[in-house]
Amino acid sequence: MVIKTFMNLGGRKMAPGQLNGRGLKKPPDNTIVIPDFYNITFHMRKNTISTFTLLLFLQALFIKAIAQVTNVAPGVQKISAGVPDKFTPYSFCEELPMKTALAGLPAGELPFKLADIRISTTDRGVVVEIPLDSSEQLYGFGLQLGSFNKRGLKIRPIVNDNPLNDVGYTHGPTTFYVSNRGYGILINTARYTTFYCGSMAKLNNRNIASAEIKGGNSVDELYKSSGKVLGSVTVDIPGAKGIEVFVFEGPDLKNVMQRYNLFAGGGALPAIWGLGVKYRVKADFNQQQVIKMAEYFRNNHIPCDVLGIEPKWQTAAYSCSYVWAKDFFPDPDTFIAVMKDKGFQLNLWEHAFVSPKSPLYEPLKTRSGNYLVWGGLVPDFADSTTRKIFADYHNETFVKQGISGFKMDECDNSNIAFGSNSWSFPELSQFPSGIDGEQMHQLFGLLYQKTIYNIYKRFNKRTYLDVRASNAFASSYPAALYSDTYDHDQYIKMILNSGFSGMIWSPEVRESNSIKDFMRRSQTAVLSAQTLFNSWYLQNPPWLQINIKKNNAGQLMDNARDVEADIRKLFEFRMSLIPYLYNAFAQYHFKGIPPFRALVIDYPDDKNTVNLEDEYMIGEGILAAPLTEKMDERMVYLPAGIWYDFNTNQKYAGGRQYSIKPTLSQLPIFIKEGTILPLAKPVEHVTAGTVFEITCYVYGNGATGTTLFEDDGVTFNYEKGDYNTMTLQWLNNKAHISHKGSFKNSRYEITRWVVIN
Numbered sequence: 001m002v003i004k005t006f007m008n009l010g011g012r013k014m015a016p017g018q019l020n021g022r023g024l025k026k027p028p029d030n031t032i033v034i035p036d037f038y039n040i041t042f043h044m045r046k047n048t049i050s051t052f053t054l055l056l057f058l059q060a061l062f063i064k065a066i067a068q069v070t071n072v073a074p075g076v077q078k079i080s081a082g083v084p085d086k087f088t089p090y091s092f093c094e095e096l097p098m099k100t101a102l103a104g105l106p107a108g109e110l111p112f113k114l115a116d117i118r119i120s121t122t123d124r125g126v127v128v129e130i131p132l133d134s135s136e137q138l139y140g141f142g143l144q145l146g147s148f149n150k151r152g153l154k155i156r157p158i159v160n161d162n163p164l165n166d167v168g169y170t171h172g173p174t175t176f177y178v179s180n181r182g183y184g185i186l187i188n189t190a191r192y193t194t195f196y197c198g199s200m201a202k203l204n205n206r207n208i209a210s211a212e213i214k215g216g217n218s219v220d221e222l223y224k225s226s227g228k229v230l231g232s233v234t235v236d237i238p239g240a241k242g243i244e245v246f247v248f249e250g251p252d253l254k255n256v257m258q259r260y261n262l263f264a265g266g267g268a269l270p271a272i273w274g275l276g277v278k279y280r281v282k283a284d285f286n287q288q289q290v291i292k293m294a295e296y297f298r299n300n301h302i303p304c305d306v307l308g309i310e311p312k313w314q315t316a317a318y319s320c321s322y323v324w325a326k327d328f329f330p331d332p333d334t335f336i337a338v339m340k341d342k343g344f345q346l347n348l349w350e351h352a353f354v355s356p357k358s359p360l361y362e363p364l365k366t367r368s369g370n371y372l373v374w375g376g377l378v379p380d381f382a383d384s385t386t387r388k389i390f391a392d393y394h395n396e397t398f399v400k401q402g403i404s405g406f407k408m409d410e411c412d413n414s415n416i417a418f419g420s421n422s423w424s425f426p427e428l429s430q431f432p433s434g435i436d437g438e439q440m441h442q443l444f445g446l447l448y449q450k451t452i453y454n455i456y457k458r459f460n461k462r463t464y465l466d467v468r469a470s471n472a473f474a475s476s477y478p479a480a481l482y483s484d485t486y487d488h489d490q491y492i493k494m495i496l497n498s499g500f501s502g503m504i505w506s507p508e509v510r511e512s513n514s515i516k517d518f519m520r521r522s523q524t525a526v527l528s529a530q531t532l533f534n535s536w537y538l539q540n541p542p543w544l545q546i547n548i549k550k551n552n553a554g555q556l557m558d559n560a561r562d563v564e565a566d567i568r569k570l571f572e573f574r575m576s577l578i579p580y581l582y583n584a585f586a587q588y589h590f591k592g593i594p595p596f597r598a599l600v601i602d603y604p605d606d607k608n609t610v611n612l613e614d615e616y617m618i619g620e621g622i623l624a625a626p627l628t629e630k631m632d633e634r635m636v637y638l639p640a641g642i643w644y645d646f647n648t649n650q651k652y653a654g655g656r657q658y659s660i661k662p663t664l665s666q667l668p669i670f671i672k673e674g675t676i677l678p679l680a681k682p683v684e685h686v687t688a689g690t691v692f693e694i695t696c697y698v699y700g701n702g703a704t705g706t707t708l709f710e711d712d713g714v715t716f717n718y719e720k721g722d723y724n725t726m727t728l729q730w731l732n733n734k735a736h737i738s739h740k741g742s743f744k745n746s747r748y749e750i751t752r753w754v755v756i757n
Contacts, residue, residue, distance in 0.1 A: 069114060074102040075249040075259050081119045082126065082242025087382055087435045088188045089174075089472035090244070092443065094450055095265020101591060102262050108249030111181045119243060126243045128235040130185055132198045137180045137610050138233070139600070140500040141195065143172035143470075143481055145490045148497070148598070148613035150177065155195045159441050159469050162415040163485060168195075171412050172481050172503050173442070174472040176260065177233070180604045182250025184260055186472060187235055189243060190439040196234040253604040258592035261502050264475040267588030267595075268504065271404075272713030273345055273686040274464025274478065275578045275585075276305030277571050279541070280347075280407075280534045283310035286328040287335045294342050296541075298684065300564070303571040305685045307339065308347040308407060308466075310536045319355040319376020322393065336402040343685040345404035347466065352379055352390075352411055352448050363389050369429045369437070378425050381447035382433040382440065387454075395455045405463045406452050408479070411445040412469035445469025449477045460715045464530070466506065475502030475592075480530040482506045488521055488628045489614070495528055496616050499597030506530040511538070512546045515563060517629035519664040522567060524626045526574045527618065527667065529596055543567040566665050572682035573667065579678050579692050579708055579748060584619035586709035595619060603639045606655075612637060620706070621675030621699075622646075625660065625668045633661035634668075642673035644699050649756050673700035676728050678708060678748075688714060695752040698730045705729035710739075710747040730755070 067081040076097070112131040120127040132138075138150040141157045146166040153166055157173030175187040177195070187193060237243060248259045261267045281293050290309060297304040311317035315325045324332045339346055353376035354360050354368070361377060367386040368377035380386045394406075415421040429437030449467055456463045465479035481503055483494075491507035498505040509525050509532070512518035522543075525531045535542060538551050544560040545551040557563065584595035594601070597617050600609040615625045615636065623643065625636040641654040647666045651673075652658055662668045671677055677699065680692035694708075711723035724741030726748060735753050 067119065072246075073097045073099050073259075073263055075105060075108055075255075076102070076263050077114065077247045077249075079114065079117060079119070079245040079247065080242070081245075082121055082240075084242040084244045085189060085191070085240060085439070087190055087433075087439050087443065088244065089190060089443065089446065090188050090246070092382075092447060092450060093264060093473040094453070095476045097264075098262045098266050098590075098592075101266070102259060105255050105258055105262075106251055108182060108251040108255060110183050110247070110249060111179075114247065117245065117247075119245070121241070125191075125236070125238040126240040128187060128237070128243060128245060129232040130235070132232050133181065135181070136198075137600075138177050138197050139180075139598070140174065140177035140184070140497075141168060142174035142176070142472075142497070142501045143170050143494055143503055143505060144168065144497045145170060145485070145487075145494060148493060149611050150195075150197050152199050153197050154199055155197060156192065157195070158192050158416070159413045159445065159471070160416055161410075161412045161468070161484065162417065162421075163483065163490075164417055169416065171445075171468055171483055172470040172474075172498075172501060174501050175235075176472050176501065178248075178253060178256050178260075178500055180253055180600060180610065182252050182256060182604070184248035184256040185233070186246040186248070186260070187237065187243065188246060188472075189237055189240060190442040190471070191237055191239055192438055192442075194236040196236070198231065198233060200234055201231060253601050254593065254597075257499065257502075257594055257597070257601060261475040261588065261592035261594070264473040264502055266590065267475050267502070267585065267592060268478040269462070269585050269589040269718070270464040270478040271345075271462035272578065272582055273305045274405075274530070275581045276531070276575060276686055277303050278306040278308060278347070278530060278532045279304050280308035280310060280349075280532070280536055282539055283536045284312045284328075285310070286312075287330060291335070291338055294339060294344055298342055300568070301684060302564070302568050303575045303682060303684045304344070306345045306347055306404070306464075308349065308534075310349045313348060314350070316355040316357045319353040319358075319374040320350050321355045321357040322350060322360060322397065323358065333401060340402060343687065346402065347405040347407055348398065348403055349407040349409060351409045352381070352444070353377065354379060360390065360393055367432055369425055369431045369440070371425045371429045371437075373423065373425055378429070378431075378440075380431040380433050380435070380440075381444065381451055382431060382435040386433075387447070387451040391451050391455045394452065395459070399455050399459070399461075405465050407466035408445070408448050408452060409466075409468050411448045411467065413441045442471055446471040446474055449474065449479050453477055453479070457716060460717070462714050462716065466530075466532075470503055473502070475588075478504070480504040480506035480532070482508050482532070482534070486510065488517070488524065491521075492524060492626050492628070493613050495524075495596050496598040496613060498529070499594035499601060499616070502594075504529045505596075506532045508532040508534040509542065510534050510536075511542060511548050511551075512629075514629060515546065515559075516664060518542060518546050518563070519566060520627050520629055520631075522570055523667055526570050527624045527626065527669065531571070531574050541567075569665060570667075575682040575684075575686075576679045578686065579680050579694060580619055580622075582713075583707055583709045587619070599623070599637075599639060606639055608637050608655075609639065618669075621672045621677060623670045623672065625670070627662065627668055633659055636660050636668075636670070638670060642700060643670040644673065644756060646671055671697075671699045674702050674704055675699045676703050676706040676730060678706065678728065678750075680748075681751075686713070688712065691746055692748050693751050694748050695754060696728055696730075696735070696750060698753060698755045701757060703730045705736075708748055710741070711743050712745070713747070 070078045072078045116131045118129040145163040155168040157168045160169035163170040178184040315321045315323045353373040414424040427438040467479040509521045543563045587593045603609045638654045643652045646669045677697040678694045708726040711718045724743040727738045729736040
C-alpha cells in the first residue's frame with residue numbers, strides 16, 4: 001500500500017484540482033490520504049504548532065486510523081478504518097459465511113472504485129461517503145414503512161415500537177442498503193446512524209447541478225427532498241472512533257441479496273409446520289379455553305398448526321416471571337400433552353424483562369443493565385454467560401416439556417416520537433459487558449433471537465419464532481417480525497422491504513372494519529412468510545365476528561359460517577402451498593434468494609419495477625398483487641414474459657399493466673410461464689410423517705422444471721447433507737421426476753399433472 005501524507009508545510013503549492021505527478025488531486029490542507037483504497041480525512045485546528053509536534057500528532061492519528069481492505073468472502077469486501085466498536089451486528093452474527101455457495105455466484109463489478117469511498121473522522125464521530133450515480137435507485141435499511149425507494153431521503157434506521165413514515169424508525173432497522181446498479185453497502189455499527197441518500201450537496205462538489213427550487217412556494221414544496229442531488233450517500237455515525245464497511249458485489253440486485261444472506265450464514269429454514277397457520281388466543285384464556293379453541297379448529301376442519309398463548313400463562317407478565325400461573329394453567333404438562341395429541345405446536349408469549357418474582361432474577365441481577373423496565377431486569381444479552389443462563393432456564397422449563405417456540409415481545413424500544421411513551425431503558429444505560437443503552441437497543445432483538453434460537457439448535461430441533469425487533473445479519477434466524485401498527489398498505493410494503501433486509505415479516509390479522517377489509521387482510525396473510533391471526537383481545541375467531549365489542553360478548557355475525565367457509569378455503573390454499581414455500585425457503589438457505597421479494601430484485605432493468613411497491617414475488621414463479629379494503633379492482637404490472645391468472649388461467653403478455661378485479665375468495669396471484677407449480681392436497685396440520693399428495697400444474701409449453709426440497713422438516717440434519725432434491729420436469733408432453741440426495745424417507749407423492757396453455 002502506498003501512503004502519501006499531504007501537509008501544507010512549504011514547498012511548491014498546487015492549485016485546487018491540479019494533478020500531481022501520480023495523478024492525484026491536491027487534497028485539503030492537513031489531510032491524510034491513502035491512495036488505491038480510499039481516503040480517511042482528519043481535520044485539525046488551524047492553530048500554529050511546530051512542524052515536529054505536527055508530525056508527531058499526525059503520526060499518532062495515522063496509527064489509530066490506518067485503513068485496511070479485506071476480501072472476507074467471494075464478492076464481499078470489508079473496509080476497516082480507525083478503531084471500530086466492539087459491539088456490532090456482525091460481531092454477533094450467528095453463522096459463518098457459506099463461502100462455497102458465495103464462490104458459485106457470478107463475479108460482480110462495482111460501478112465505482114473502492115478508492116472512491118471516503119471515511120472521515122471528526123470530533124463528532126465518523127462520516128462515510130459512498131459514490132452515487134444519477135441513475136441509481138436505493139432500497140433497504142431494514143423493515144421500513146412509508147417508502148420503498150429511498151433515493152433522496154434522509155433515513156435514520158433506529159429500532160422503535162411505532163415505525164414512522166420515511167424517518168427510518170422501525171422494528172427491524174439495518175444500516176444496509178442496496179442499489180439497482182448491483183451492489184450493497186453495510187455500515188457495521190449499532191450506533192444511531194443517519195443516511196443522507198443523495199439528498200445533500202457538499203460545497204466543493206463540482207458535479208452537483210443547481211439546486212434552485214422550481215414550482216410552487218408552499219411549505220411542502222419548498223421543504224420536500226427532490227431526490228435529484230448527485231454525489232454520494234453520506235453516512236453520519238456520531239460517537240464512533242472507527243468503522244467497518246462491508247461492500248457486497250452483484251452483478252445484479254438478486255446476486256447482491258444472495259451474497260448478503262449467504263454471508264450471514266444462509267437464509268432461515270423454519271420447521272415445516274411453521275409454514276402452515278398460526279393462531280394466537282385471547283390474552284386471558286385459561287387451560288380449558290385454549291383446549292376448547294383447539295377443538296373448534298379440529299371439529300370444523302379449519303387448518304391450523306400452531307396455537308400461541310398470550311401473557312396470562314405467567315404469574316407475572318410486565319415484567320415476566322417465566323413461571324406457569326397455576327390458576328390459569330393448573331397442569332401444564334397435561335395441557336401440553338393434550339395439545340400435542342391434537343396436532344398443535346405451542347408458542348408462548350414473553351418478553352426479556354425479568355420480574356423480581358422470576359427464578360431468573362437473582363442469577364441475572366448482576367448481569368443486567370443499571371436501569372429497570374416495568375420493575376424488571378434488562379439482561380445483558382451481549383454477554384454469552386447471560387444468554388446461557390436465560391436459555392438454560394427456558395430449555396429445562398419449557399422446551400424439554402414440549403414448547404415449540406416463543407413470541408419475543410417488547411424487545412424494540414419506546415415510541416421515540418413521543419416523550420410520553422418512554423417505557424424502555426434509556427440510551428445512557430450501562431451493562432456489565434460494556435455495551436451502552438443505545439447499542440443495546442439496536443441489538444436487543446437480535447441478541448434475544450440468538451438466545452432463544454440456540455436452545456433449539458443445540459438440541460437439533462427447528463422452530464419458527466416471533467420477534468418484535470431485529471437488525472442486520474439476522475438472515476439465519478427463523479423468526480418472523482410483527483407490529484402493533486395495522487395499516488394494510490404498509491403491511492404489504494413491508495413484505496417487499498423484508499426481501500432487502502434478510503428478515504421475515506408477518507402481516508398479522510386482528511380486527512377489521514368490514515368483511516371486505518378482513519378478507520383482503522387474510523389474503524395478504526396467506527400470501528406471506530407467516531400466516532398469523534392474532535386474536536389476543538378477541539374471545540372468538542375474527543371470521544365469526546369482526547367487531548371487537550360484539551366478538552367479546554359472544555355475538556356472532558349473521559353470515560359467520562359463510563365467512564368461516566371462505567377462511568377455510570384460504571387456509572386450505574396455504575396448506576397446499578407448503579411444498580412450494582418450503583422449497584423457496586430452502587433456496588433462501590442454500591442460495592440466499594429471498595423467498596418474498598420486490599419485483600425490482602428479479603427485474604432490475606425494467607424501469608416499471610423501480611418504484612413498484614405493492615407487488616412481490618413468492619419463490620420463483622408466483623407474482624402476488626394484494627388488494628386492500630379501499631379497492632374493488634386494481635392495476636397490476638406484469639414484467640416481461642407470459643403470465644397466467646391463477647384463478648382463470650387467462651394468459652397475459654408481460655411488459656404491460658392490466659386491471660384486475662378478484663373476488664374476496666380469489667387470490668390475486670399470477671404464475672410465470674415455464675413454472676411447474678406443485679400444489680398439495682390440503683392437510684389440517686403437518687406431522688413428522690406427513691406425505692403431501694401433489695398435483696403439478698404446468699404453465700406453458702416451455703416449462704423447464706422446478707425442484708422440491710425433501711427432508712424430515714424438523715431437525716438440522718439437512719446441514720449434514722441428509723436431504724433430497726426432487727426435480728420435476730415436463731418435457732415433450734411427458735413428466736419426468738428425479739431424486740438426488742441421501743434422505744431415506746418420502747415427503748412428497750406426485751399424483752397428477754395438469755398442463756395449462
